Amino acid sequence: MTFSDVVEAVKSLSTDEKIEIQLLLQQYLREERREEIYQNFRAAQAELENGSLKFSSNIDELRKLIQE
Structure with a gap:
């Protein structure tokens, strides 16, 4: 299934179903961001x-460190 197929399928949903999809996507994005933050934390701990x-x-030293 392509992205455009998904978009077309979503367009055909009812308003309530679209709202549910929206809520699910927001939840999935939050979870992905939390995981990304956690992985960055783990990398910093390892460093x-x-x-x-x-x-x-x-x-000046901070600028130098950023450029490294």
Whole structure:
């Protein structure tokens, strides 16, 4: 099934069904974003544990770290 097939199928749904699809999509997107945040957290933890995570309060040093 292609994306355009899905769009056409959604267009043919009732208003209530479209609202339900909308709510489901919002939920799925939230879950995906949470997972992405969690994976970023795990990566940062690993960097901290292996000593590659760097901190600084100096703005010039922060800019330099971002460019690396």
